[in-house]
Amino acid sequence: MGFKRVICSGCLGMLCLIPMAYVSFRFLNLTEGVTGGLITDLYDAIDTLTSSLDGIGLIINILAGAAIGAILIFLFPIHWCIFYRPDDVMLIIAVTVPWILCCAITSGLFAHSPRGGVHTSLAIGIGYAIGLSLIYIILAVFIPFGLGSAILDGLMLGLTDLPYLVAVLTAVLEGTLVGAVFGAFVGSLKYKSKGGKQKKKKLKVKVKDEAIEPGEMFPREIVESETISTSTSDFCKNCGAKLTIEDLFCTNCGAKR
Numbered sequence: 413m414g415f416k417r418v419i420c421s422g423c424l425g426m427l428c429l430i431p432m433a434y435v436s437f438r439f440l441n442l443t444e445g446v447t448g449g450l451i452t453d454l455y456d457a458i459d460t461l462t463s464s465l466d467g468i469g470l471i472i473n474i475l476a477g478a479a480i481g482a483i484l485i486f487l488f489p490i491h492w493c494i495f496y497r498p499d500d501v502m503l504i505i506a507v508t509v510p511w512i513l514c515c516a517i518t519s520g521l522f523a524h525s526p527r528g529g530v531h532t533s534l535a536i537g538i539g540y541a542i543g544l545s546l547i548y549i550i551l552a553v554f555i556p557f558g559l560g561s562a563i564l565d566g567l568m569l570g571l572t573d574l575p576y577l578v579a580v581l582t583a584v585l586e587g588t589l590v591g592a593v594f595g596a597f598v599g600s601l602k603y604k605s606k607g608g609k610q611k612k613k614k615l616k617v618k619v620k621d622e623a624i625e626p627g628e629m630f631p632r633e634i635v636e637s638e639t640i641s642t643s644t645s646d647f648c649k650n651c652g653a654k655l656t657i658e659d660l661f662c663t664n665c666g667a668k669r
Contacts, residue, residue, distance in 0.1 A: 417522060422535025425518035429536065432477045432510035437481030445493075445503030454480070485510055486544060489583040490590065491630075492572050500649050508590050515591025519598040528598030530592045537588030544580045 436442045443454045458476050462469035490507055497503045515536065519529035550558025564576040573581045647657045653664035662669055 418531050418535045420524035421518055421532040422539045424521070425514055425532060425536035426539045428518055429514040429540075430482055432513045433481030433485055434474060435481075435513070436485070436506045436510050437477045440502060440506035440509065442481055442484050442506040443501075445497065445500055445506055446488055448497070459556055463498035481510070485587065486540070486583055487568065488572060488578050489574075489579060490586040491582070492574075492579075508587065511587035511591035512594050515588070515595040516598050520602070523595065523599035523602065525603040526596040526600045529595035529597070532599075533588055533592035533595040536567035536591070537584050541581055541584045543575060544584065548576055 426650065428430060438455055444452050455477060458473055461477075462473045477665060485507060488507060490504065493504050493507050504624050515529070515533040519532045523529040548561055548564060551564060552558055554560070561576070568574055568576045568579045574582070576606065609624070646657065647653065648655055648662040648664065649663040650667035653662055655662060
């Protein structure tokens, strides 16, 4: 994959992760799993608050669910779910499924080989790592006395026992690596399919060449055989002497041919 193609696939993959986060928040109880059951029915609460807004309420509902799901995915690494919630299989699934779907779908659109699938997945992770790091840097620079970064670090230490940057970068890295496995698999499927078509095309060309060659050689063999048959000598019926095609009479006994 070219560099520009990797950048484009990474940007699209970053956008693709947002609806996947909504799926995790809406259908896999991501909030309840992360909080250990402390916060439940959050989606129903948002739905109740936005139900009176008709179409706009539905859009707000979807955007809010996608935003909450994405934030939880970025803040809680996969290893944290395994260490602190080893018995909650649904939580591990809820955290990993958005990365898997995002990388697999994006690789299906852009990648044509296993390497392309890995590069696409890594581009998604690098993009999010840069964006989440810029948030920390901006807060540290523009809020006096480093209060912005201190608040983020204190919040993340209370939630995950990790500073903000370590937590988010680890979450993005682990999610990207899991998604890269599936992205490489999707890329390998497209790579095999493309190779099969090329092989089939080559076989057709080969068969066609083999079909032409006998047709080209066959008349040539006939001409050669005709030439040989016309140049061969004949024999006299009277004495059996060898004659050529130009001899009208036998050169041995003088008998007419």
